Amino acid sequence: METDLPKFDSAFSIDFVIFGFEAGELKVLLIERNQEPFNDWWALPGNLVENNESLDDAATRILFELTGFRDMHMEQFHTFGSVNRHPLGRVITVAYYALIRIIGQKEIRPVTQYAKKVSWHAINELPKLAFDHDEIFESSIQKLRRRLGYQPIAFELLPEKFTLTQLQLLYEAILNKKLDKRNFRKKMLSYGFLKELDEKQKGVSYRAAKLYKFDRRKYFKIFQNDLNLES
Amino acid sequence: METDLPKFDSAFSIDFVIFGFEAGELKVLLIERNQEPFNDWWALPGNLVENNESLDDAATRILFELTGFRDMHMEQFHTFGSVNRHPLGRVITVAYYALIRIIGQKEIRPVTQYAKKVSWHAINELPKLAFDHDEIFESSIQKLRRRLGYQPIAFELLPEKFTLTQLQLLYEAILNKKLDKRNFRKKMLSYGFLKELDEKQKGVSYRAAKLYKFDRRKYFKIFQNDLNLES
DNA sequence: CCAAAAGTGTTGGAGGTACACCCATGA
DNA sequence: TCATGGGTGTACCTCCAACACTTTTGG
Structure with missing residues (x-):
């Protein structure tokens, strides 16, 4: 076991739950660790x-280092600070989620020395994760x-x-x-923020969708600010 | 300026927005600092x-030290980590809100050496706060x-x-x-989680309320878990 | 012509909103 | 008896849920 982390008895980290949407499934980007603990x-x-x-700068940097992408939608959602969440010492981690468009750019650039592999996993078939990452997910x-x-996050995941x-x-x-298909369409279109294009889907062997x-x-x-959406 | 904070070039703190409800107003507990910076x-x-x-243990301890109360409802809501949010060094702070019943126990026990005074302030009349506390509030x-x-937090603030x-x-x-009074009552009672008592308000010079x-x-x-409340 | 998904309306019910007056009580 | 808040019902309308068939296209 190496302990090459600076100030490891009290460190901050950022952990990412990176979501992508592909083939009708919601997926999460995981790394296979190349290091103890949890090698x-x-x-x-x-x-x-x-x-x-x-924190936000760090998040931007780390996400770039991990994926090669900038300007992804990301947001902090919780901070995890159990004393023993990391076996080697105290690490408080601020968890962010990030939303990225998988389509077209399937290859995530290989990553730091910490990871052997990086790959997308369907959220219904996640392996058991290291540390307290199950809980974070x-x-x-x-x-x-x-x-x-109450936020237009779906569009960050679609092309x-x-x-x-x-x-x-x-x-x-x-x-x-x-x-329900009909109800869903009716409601989405009724908001008025979807713009219908003069273009159709291509390459499908059935009726092409708008x-x-x-x-x-x-x-x-329409929604001056997020909060106006409720009550 | 003294710098008596341990490891001050990279510290964690917890800051509290402590809410109370009194005389029809939502209030926040503030301290008047007794120390630079922002003396x-x-x-x-x-x-x-x-x-x-x-973190949660620390929050419980700190809230107790500050107010003398245990078992208050509290919850982390955001972590603030700008580099220069504290003039003396790097401090990342996890912000919690806490909900307490003011009624009956108006006297908050006097506090640490950091505070000259502690008092409740109506949220519409807050002074300008130290550090980035305006933003946190x-x-x-x-x-x-x-x-x-979607959570029964109101009842944490009422007697x-x-x-x-x-x-x-x-x-x-x-x-x-x-x-609207009628609509509000109708809706609240329709949920079925309010229990009407055989008791009335006392000491008012008008018709006493149930x-x-x-x-x-x-x-x-009724709500198996929080999440069932939506869509 | 077949397979596959696109696209499309109506109806009933629930819940939200708007709205005004009489009642009970203590001083 | 008066001032103060307590307590109550209805009508309309909007939004949500349930539900099935026809159309278009490529192969």
């Missing part, structure tokens, strides 16, 4: 926060579900142009339940 | 996390508003026996808007 286990990607960077999915109700069926499948994957775009400007015009 | 400023109470305690009230919709008008005033204070109790058991029977 060979799957874990959420993450790293330590440097002394001269804010569980917490992330609950937050995601809740925020789906720019998408069909209503894709959107519905994504909602179903996040909420983990079936929705493509839509999320109109962020209209969305924010 | 004489009002600030949110808080303290450093020790190395051998989890703002964030807390938004979380509180949202959680009011055990309360009138429907008190409950309504509390909702109005948190949501910062007027509600008292109610929150029936936690029924609440959890």
